[in-house]
Amino acid sequence: MHILLIDDHTLFREALLHVLNQLDSQVIVIEAANIEEAAHLISHTRNLDLILLDIELPRVDGLSALPDLRERAPTVPIVVLSGSEASEHLKRALDNGAVGYIPKTCSSHEMIAALHIVLQGDVYIPPKLLGKLDVSSLSLESGPDNHMTSAPLTARQLEVLELMVRGLPNKSIANTLNVAEGTVKLHVAAIMRALGARNRTQAVTEASRRGMVYYDNHKTSI
Secondary structure, X not given: OEEEEEOOOHHHHHHHHHHHOOOOOOOEEEEEOOHHHHHHXXXXXXXXXXXXXXXXXXXXXXXXXXXXXXXXXXXXXXXXXXOOOOHHHHHHHHHOOOOEEEEOOOOHHHHHHHHHHHHOOOOEOOHHHHOOOOHHHOOOOOOOOOOOOOOOOOHHHHHHHHHHHOOOOHHHHXXXXXXXXXXXXXXXXXXXXXXXXXXHHHHXXXXXXXXXXXXXXXXOOO
C-alpha cells in the first residue's frame, strides 16, 4: 500500500509513520512538505492508494490545492488532516473532493478506523462533526470548471447509485449497506456532483445515459 503524506511538520510526519504502519503490513509512506513536492511525487509515483493532506501548508494551503490534486490523481482517495473542527473547513474539503476529514485531535485508533473506512470506498466524517454539516449545502454545481464533473465513482458510490435506481431512500440504503445515513447522504451528494446532476432523478438518468446503470423510469420512482 502506497500512501502520500503531505504535511510541513517533520515531527508530525514522523509520528504519523508509526500510526500508518498499523494500517497494513506493507505500507510505504511517501512524504511531501508542500504542494509542489506533492505534485512532483504524484506524477512520478504509480499505484498510489491514499493521499493524506494537511490544511495548513506553506504558500498554498491544502484546501485550495485539493482541486488540483484531484485532477492529478482522480482515482486516489484524499483525506484531509486538520487541527480545525470548523464546519466551514469541513464543507470546503468535501466540496473540493476530499472523501475524509480527520481532526488531528483524534486518537491513533480512531485514525486507523477512519482510514479503513475510506479505503473500503466510504466517506469518513467524525460523528461529532457530522452534526455540524448541512449536506444539502454541499456544492453540486456542474460545468467545465467543476473538477468533480468527470471524476469516477468509487465502488461504494456505485453501490449507492444502484440502490438509488431501485428507488430506495437514504435510510433504506444505509440499512442495506450497514452504514450511517449521514454517510449515504454524502455519497449521494458526491454522485450528483460527479454526474453534474441537481437531484436524484437527474443523477440516475445521467448514469443510465452513460451506461453505468439501467434505469426504467416507468418502473422506478426516485
